[in-house]
Amino acid sequence: MIIVMQFGAAQEQIDFVADAIRSRGLEPLILPGQDRVAIGVPASLSNDQRLDLEAILGAMEGVSKITQTSHPYKLASREFHKSDTYVDVKGVRIGGGSFVVMGGPCSVESYEQFSLSAKIVKDSGATILRGGAFKPRTSPYSFQGLAEEGLKILKAVGDETGLVTISEVMSGDMVPLVCEYVDILQIGARSMQNFPLLIEAGKSGKPVFLKRGPSAAIDDFLLAAEYVLNQGNLQVILCERGIIPLDRTYTRNTLDLAAVPVLKEHTHLPVIVDPSHGTGVAKYVAPMAKAALVVGADGIMVEMHPDPKSALSDGSQALTPDQFNKMMQEMRALGAALGIQL
Amino acid sequence: MIIVMQFGAAQEQIDFVADAIRSRGLEPLILPGQDRVAIGVPASLSNDQRLDLEAILGAMEGVSKITQTSHPYKLASREFHKSDTYVDVKGVRIGGGSFVVMGGPCSVESYEQFSLSAKIVKDSGATILRGGAFKPRTSPYSFQGLAEEGLKILKAVGDETGLVTISEVMSGDMVPLVCEYVDILQIGARSMQNFPLLIEAGKSGKPVFLKRGPSAAIDDFLLAAEYVLNQGNLQVILCERGIIPLDRTYTRNTLDLAAVPVLKEHTHLPVIVDPSHGTGVAKYVAPMAKAALVVGADGIMVEMHPDPKSALSDGSQALTPDQFNKMMQEMRALGAALGIQL
Amino acid sequence: MIIVMQFGAAQEQIDFVADAIRSRGLEPLILPGQDRVAIGVPASLSNDQRLDLEAILGAMEGVSKITQTSHPYKLASREFHKSDTYVDVKGVRIGGGSFVVMGGPCSVESYEQFSLSAKIVKDSGATILRGGAFKPRTSPYSFQGLAEEGLKILKAVGDETGLVTISEVMSGDMVPLVCEYVDILQIGARSMQNFPLLIEAGKSGKPVFLKRGPSAAIDDFLLAAEYVLNQGNLQVILCERGIIPLDRTYTRNTLDLAAVPVLKEHTHLPVIVDPSHGTGVAKYVAPMAKAALVVGADGIMVEMHPDPKSALSDGSQALTPDQFNKMMQEMRALGAALGIQL
């Protein structure tokens, strides 16, 4: 940590900061400049100490700014965990060199709709089946999902097809229920900083699929993952799903594809891209899915509905079965050219 | 609802849309233009019907865009509830012409710290006491609050001083516990779209203080309020607390003060401004608090700590007792000039 | 154009709007709803009429919002020009199925630096040589480019190598000078709405390479192109180069790759991606360049410097010659797999 003093900070202000550092058993390094003074703190601090110290020094008079020399996350950081983490679910490996496709409708609407969806997903070669039972919806008047009834359908269809299942959980107290039915817990973008939920998901021991919040900086995203990891649950999968857009005219979000190489550099956790939410428009899903493969993602999550026109939620971004199959074929051809198996 | 067809949309596409509307018992109004066709749907739809229809039509071929002619929120809308709503808590009126000040530290840290804070708040003339017991923190390594122990201190100090109390609740299952101790439930910015929490807060019947999410559009904010209202709980107080900033160099958020007159026009609910989170910097709090008064807010929430340098959270934005008192005096003088009583 | 009246708008307000429309020789179509009235205007308006009418109606009492049923751009629109436009410069085709690579240093620094750069660019198989002579720099104290001296070097090296050249022009009065030396005029992101410059670039008849402004919506971008097209210059090339980022910690901008398929759908003009400015970090350039190829861009512009460590501007985003060559090989392999020739 480096504390930069204001131009013309008084000697007493400098001493006050230095003393505050010393009072915590640390030895400040004073770095005099011509214009202003900087004060270094050796980075042997725990995260708790570091954040605590930053808050206190930041409020002191004469302090201009504080620069962290290390990342605020530790367990998620590649600095301390060099090799890629992969998550193994019923034989499907997420991360570590493979490329997975998670497909299925936004919501589980009925056994018929969902088992038909699963058949299409499986036949296309995808291995993970998505479907929402608890739906976070902006309006209380929108379809909210089938709740436990939806989870039962999800599990039944998962068992029948052998597909790995994933579904969203919206609150910490629902984690045990959802864990009974699904293979991977999804934490949605709006819940990225639902800390009680992150903690319960961490305690559950289930693989956790964590979506980036629409206005979350990379560090905030990795700190959210850190909440799960910190409970001893190392099976965390990250998902870039679009950030708030500059321009809502043509897309619903801005898919931040460069976040993939950024994340792959700074964390060892697998990174999935969701081009369905990332664009919000079915016709842009396939090109962005292919781009995700090219930039080094570990997989994609794509919404597909047997009949998007009748979908109870997010119909405008769901692919038709034909579009989904065509995308899968193109992805496989592209993967073959890149030496990546789908 | 008006559906605008693409330029050169085929007659079958137009008919397909019109039939979909008719199949729901509605009569479409075809509006031919020289370039393209628009199709009107009489706005006698319930919200459910409207949103359902929008999703389905939006996915149809030949559809260019869909414009809603009415707002997606109803209970929060001033269109159907002309007069200002006010919330009365132990004789303190929020909204409806008064101007309230909510003050106190970010976190309840100890009985001593909190009762000293309460004394300063009360002596300054403010009527509502804030203090966090459950703290949503970006990092799992930051101070997370005293939990129920903090609530007990809050209640004890509230009882001793007669101040109305407000504290944050982070998940739906904690609503009953927090309700035992506090007068107003706060839902934080990160939880604005924690729908299970909104529903439980609605069911509790307690006044709910709802902060705008950092990337929430006005309509999303009012739809979050709608979740609470829809449970029959009409005691909802809105809070503008800053949106994601263009530039993090000098402030932590961008306080969107124009949201106050926008909200006052479109909703009957009281609107509070939080200049502490809105700027993140103590020295900018007082000017923005005064601006909130001038633009028509119903009150402010301001962080004050007996000793910001030792605060366990958010010390850099907390006012000292002297700064808080000075701000209160200036606010009162300004209110007097404007005929608003503080 | 459709005018939506406010809920409960008075009949006189509706009549007033209708009369304003009739006073321009147009027949309004009244679309009564249960909640509110909408008024359609047949879309046979010129752009001038449409914008004029929108401004006037928008200020009328009782008007809630105005929806345009057609795009504000015409010449740039694919609706009226179905086939892809391509720009042919000295035998190099930009757009229309080919994929071009524009490479070179941020700034022309010396004959030696630039001719060495050109050799590397040419040997790698790229066909267009970039180099700035007039540099828009955020600070007046940064290197501002070699001005005409730089243009002379650019032209000499272009002639020697046979590479097509591109360089930025920053103001309308400099267009004739820059046209003497370069093959393609570049208009930078900060100049996207420098309308006098756009008009002069249009008049010049030279191919114009127009970069998207960092906060420009797609429609604003196409309207900027419309300024050039409207001068009778149809040789316009668009460039996505990153929009303002949510998070500046790891990248300098957010590369909006989905803008490529959005633009390809709505305009017939060629679309180039600049991953160097789009990320601002050399190590992320190659993956994003490959993603640009996959999502359907017509080419890329990439910064390469013989010795980035000694670059006078933007050294942190420039590729080394080795990195550039490696990227080109990977791009060619990827293009081969996709049936796209580089």
Add this chain to the structure above:
Amino acid sequence: MIIVMQFGAAQEQIDFVADAIRSRGLEPLILPGQDRVAIGVPASLSNDQRLDLEAILGAMEGVSKITQTSHPYKLASREFHKSDTYVDVKGVRIGGGSFVVMGGPCSVESYEQFSLSAKIVKDSGATILRGGAFKPRTSPYSFQGLAEEGLKILKAVGDETGLVTISEVMSGDMVPLVCEYVDILQIGARSMQNFPLLIEAGKSGKPVFLKRGPSAAIDDFLLAAEYVLNQGNLQVILCERGIIPLDRTYTRNTLDLAAVPVLKEHTHLPVIVDPSHGTGVAKYVAPMAKAALVVGADGIMVEMHPDPKSALSDGSQALTPDQFNKMMQEMRALGAALGIQL
């Protein structure tokens, strides 16, 4: 300047950075931490040296990040110019304790429209008259202003009324022409980084009114001012006019009012607020104008049109004469309460 090395940076990388610093005649201060090394550079650098060095070091291997310890602007900085700068134009003082009102229509449309506007402005007590002759418009099909004809009207009306005049100039080569007619040169938001224009405006010696770009960080804004100041022209007036909005549904921009105290702290230049562009909606102008007064701005610029319904540009944000007069009365009352004379 402080260079933070990556975790585990090799000793050769550290030495390489240190040598690069020494090669410029500076002595690096090595600050070893447990995790990583930081290297300080004494801040006796000129801006040129500093920026040059930053670019070069930033590209070196093993460097994690670079923190500037001083601001990139000098002439605009309050650190080196403690007292408020004020600009005196024909006896009207801008900055330094007074509060000015600049009023008038978006565009000069005719002598009649403009002289009527001027009369209203003058009668209300405002002292500066605005009106655009060269209009930067997003679409080439929108009204572009009366050009020199508009300037002639502006000057005639200015002379007749004794009001100080201000009008926009869009390119460097037009600066001499505009200087013939107007008292204050306005540089619009879209031109904030039109560097050739900034330089010509600087050379002109006229007072320069510089609007913040819609996506400009505070430092970028002050560096744009620095371009003008660096030409020896110290008469620079800053204007906050709204930044790109999160939500375009209800306002056109987000007025960043906290930028006023931020700017007043870091620069000595006067700061004006434009609530007309800042909100884009006439009914929100007066409250935000009052807020500007309260937060410490040196004045406001407000659009007023004798008949907004017939305005050729931006009619939806212009106040009617009655609204303008009412705002002026309220502002004067508020100013009286605050001891600020309008």
